[in-house]
Amino acid sequence: MSEQSVGQGRTMVYHAPYPVGEGSTSGSGIRPVRMLDAFRGLGYEVVEVTGHGKERAAAVRDLGRRLENGLRVDLAYGESSTMPTVLTEPHHLPTHPVVDVRLARLLRRHGVPTSVFYRDIYWRYPEYTERVHPVVAAGTRTLYHAELRAYRRLLDRVYVPSREFAVHVPHLRPEQMAPLPPGGALRDVPRTEGPFTLLYVGNVTSYYRMHELLRAVDATPGVHLLLCTPKDSWEAARGEYADWLGDRVEVVHERGDGLLPLFGRADACSIVVEPSEYRDFAAPIKLYEYIGHGKPVLAATGTLAGRTIETGGLGWAVDYDADALADRLAALRDDAGEVEAVAAHVREARHEHTWAARARQVAADLAALDRRA
Secondary structure (H helix, E strand, O other): OOOHHHOOOOEEEEEOOOOOOOOOOOHHHHHHHHHHHHHHHOOOEEEEEOOOHHHHHHHHHHHHHHHHOOOOOOEEEEEOOOOOHHHOOOOOOOOOOOHHHHHHHHHHHOOOOEEEEOOOOHHHOHHHHHHOOHHHHHHHHHHHHHHHHHHHHHOOEEEEOOHHHHOOOOOOOHHHEEEOOOOEOOOOOOOOOOOEEEEEEOOOOHHHOOHHHHHHHHOOOOEEEEEEOOHHHHHHHHHHHHHHOOOOEEEEOOOHHHHHHHHHHOOEEEEOOOOOOHHHOOOOHHHHHHHHOOOOEEEEOOOHHHHHHHHHOOEEEEOOOHHHHHHHHHHHHHOHHHHHHHHHHHHHHHHHHEHHHHHHHHHHHHHHHOOOO
16 A cells, blocks of 8 residues: 555544744654644645634634535544643733634534644643743643643544653543654665764753763764754853863754764764653654664663663663763674664664654554544
8 A cells, every 4th residue: 555545535634733834943843744744645635723823713614614515524633732722822822712622522523533642741740840930830730731631521532752651641541542652754875984973963951961971982982973963052061061072072063954964974873861750751753863864773771762772673772871881882883783783674664663654553543433434
């Protein structure tokens, strides 16, 4: 079956309480675009209910008219915001508080299987109160709880980043939730000549602590680290890593297609960051971007990324400890055969981890929930 035949002749509703576009480079901005493109790539006619409140309200009215005139919608999929839906207007005021509930009720009335991806549970943790004013946090938490209660009543499926994540989500029924991690785009860049090189792409803020990795690289001759991070992120954290910034650590600030030469120089990619409770269930998008490029991944044990790598044979999980990391890096430096064998497996397995694969999963899942004849 071709990719496009999955949705050929079928119609779906795609919902997001904000504009969906190419502007963002963050995981929360990339995912809605990639999933929308993936559904279209499967052949679905997509009815978008996205944008700001006024735009969504108009789209819901138009959809209602089309449904009354006989339109059959096969499924509905949505991407949530990291903030409560009613606060997603640019001014963060709840000027359109019921438009999204109206959409869910409309779809339910017409028997359309409905779903949403729920992306973040950070608001349940003490750090959230440290980032926002306690009074604001109390108000937004009330809205987060109300939103999840509405999901319980109105939606058939709530997708979450991982099974481990689901344990932390209140109000929803366990059987209502299913994991839907990020995906990656398939890209191949020929390996260029050079020493054993590890590539990291992402921030180096306090949320992405990788001091032990830098110690390990500094202690392992013949191993190079390409550290690709936003310039402002690096300027803020540079002092913390100053002791290990020898000539085998190269800091660059590329993005988009500028990353391709970096992947060409890399033998493996790194997602070695300090474990935390949040990382026990967080599914980082960069992991799947690495896999999409066909690169084996070095990850920290005690993280979901580490378990994913071990379970799938997609790289190596190592304790977040400089000595353990140095031992592993030296072994990889000296055994190109093992590195290439794992890379070959990643190139084969990566087709299971594309955005199209995630969209196919949603389509199959919701088809099984469709109660219409």
